[in-house]
Amino acid sequence: MRTNYINTLLVAGGISVSMLSCNKFTDIDPISEATSENAYSTRQEAEAGLVGAYDALQQEYYIWDNIIFSDVISDNYYAGGDNPEIFAADKLQVAPTNSRLFNNWTQLYSGILRANTVLDKVPAIQDPNLDDDGRREQILGEAHFLRALHYFNLVKMFGGVPLVLSTGASSPNEYQIPRATEEEVYQQVIADLEQALNSLPDKFSDESSVNKARATKGAANALLAKVYAQKADRDYNKVLIYCDAVINSPAGYSLLSNFADLFDGSHYNNAESILEVQFVGGAEANFGPQMLLPPSLSGDTWRKFMTPSHNLVNAFDSESDVVRKNSSILFENVNWLDEFWYNKANSSIPFAFKWKSASGWASTNRQYVLRLADIILLKAEALNELGRTAEARDVLNQIRQRAKISLSTAMDQEILKTVILNERRLELCQEGQRWDDLKRMGEVLEVMNRLNEIDLRTNQPVDYNMTDNKLLLPIPQQEINRNPQLVQNPGY
Incomplete structure (x- = not known):
């Protein structure tokens, strides 16, 4: 649904949201231009709205900006090309006026808007076909998952952000609201994921191209594990519970025997994949x-x-x-x-x-949104943080064995913590995980400030000048200009 305001909607202080026109996720065209009078009255239209919500995963943030603000901003990659704003991210000199921040903020809130529209409209649809097979609850569960995913990415980047949980505003000014606290955002993410768990199946069908394209219980459990690990008051007991729920899922996730198969372009929707963006070429291609x-x-x-x-x-x-x-x-x-x-x-x-x-x-x-090796390594981390170091080492060695490198013999908790962090780096580089890992382990300042990267044009080392303030990105200046209730992060 789009009300008269949604075409020019300013979400959370002035974001211009456009419901991008994308092609098919299933055999149903997504709703992209519709009025409140006719948009949601049948099961087919509910499915079309959900397709539009999934299409948000094909926006630029999920294609490669998530890599810029995790891998390039960290010690994994240098910036290249000719874009000064990406070089600024590489040098940890991101300013509030960096347009990539505004693009990411806008795209993630666009995804939230799409999920909110499904959550607002689908419960009121009178079509009995929606309830014959429990499909209404599944659709709502998928929308809850997608909203949680977008807010999880926002809170990791910016800290507390405005919580917009409906499309029911009567004017754009009603979206000019203050930032929620970081903890409040995480609690909303958890609430959405718990709702998703209650509504989603382990599998939608026997077709992997369906199960890996959509939110399932496995995806919700995997994201909950990552959420409980990443939030400031992390809970590794819950991380372990949700990791085990993925590893022991009836969906039958398993590591591929050959690591190269994950990325050769011929083995997508594989047993290790939990959720991946379904690029199929043409108008739904990955640039x-x-x-x-x-x-x-x-x-x-x-x-x-x-x-x-x-x-x-x-x-x-x-x-x-x-x-x-x-x-x-x-x-x-x-x-x-x-x-x-x-x-x-x-x-x-x-x-x-x-x-x-x-x-x-x-x-x-494609990019994997979630895959099993990440969750196995997160389980190893949780076990180690809980003092179960020998068990953690055994779990870690599943990943090392697949990589055909020597198995870890570490017996010390602190040593194994370093080994696990490095293992995640080697396993998950170019998958948008490194910055989160360094932050979670409290290693960002030490890692970035001890880097010895020599600029050959000057033969001088780069001074990254990493500080606590840079753990969060600045709120986009365009948003602060539009919404007087937004407060900038410290240091910007």
Whole structure:
């Protein structure tokens, strides 16, 4: 549904939200332009609204800005290309006027608006077909999950943000509300996910292309595990409960025996996948690979926007981790200068390689929103934090064994904590996890300030000047200008 205000809606202090026109998630076109009088009256229209809500996962934030603000901003990758705002993220110099912040904020709230519309309208639909097979409750559960996912990403980036939980405002000014506290946002995320758990099935059908495209109990349990680990008053007992619910799910998740199969483009919707964005090409394509892959695979010759760091490459080499390195990083000679690898043309530099096919901006390569290896490593972390170090090491070694590297023999809790953090880095690089991991483990300041990254143009080390204030990104200045009730994060 779109009321007369939704076309120009200013969510949470002035966000201009456009319900992007996307193609099909199922065989139903998403509702993108409809009036309050005719939008939601049948099961088919409820499904169409949900399709529109899922289409939010194909916006730029979920394609690669989540990588910029987790992998590039951390010690995993350098910025490349020619965008000064991405270089600013790399150097930890993000200003409130950085337009990528506004884009991310807007897109995540757009996704929230779509989920809210489903949650507001579907309960009132009179079509009995919605209840014959419990589909109404499933649709609402999926919308609760999607809203939780968007708010989880917002709260990790910005801290407390305005909580907009309905589309019922009579004017845009009603969305000019203060920021909720960080804890209040997390509590809303948890409430949405608990509601989703009560409504979602373990599987929708026997078709993996359906089950991996939609929120299931496995997805809700996985996200709850991540939420309870990430929030300030983390609860590792609950992390363990939700991790085990995923690992022992009737959906039958399991690690692929070959790590490379996860990213070769031929094994999507696999047993390890819990939820992934369903890029199928054409109008529903992933432009991200074109931004990252080398000339031999992209067909162009301009400098790419993300380059694996010396520190990341050394981390693979220190573990003799050939399997994951070869699946994650590709070296190739290029005709441009790179200030960290070789400041001369025709030098070999590394490329982010978890996507393999650019296809002229129309790739079908995907990002995993949630996958089992992440949850297994989170279980190892939880066990270790709870003092069950021997058990944690055994769980960790499932991932190391798959990677064909030596099994950990660590017996000390602090040593194993470092090993697990490094293991997550090698397993999940280019998947938007590193910054959250460093923050959760309290390692951001030490890791970023001890980096020795030499700019070859000056032969001087980069001063990242990481401070506590930079643990959160600034609230976009455009939002503060529009909503006088918003307060900026400290230090910006």
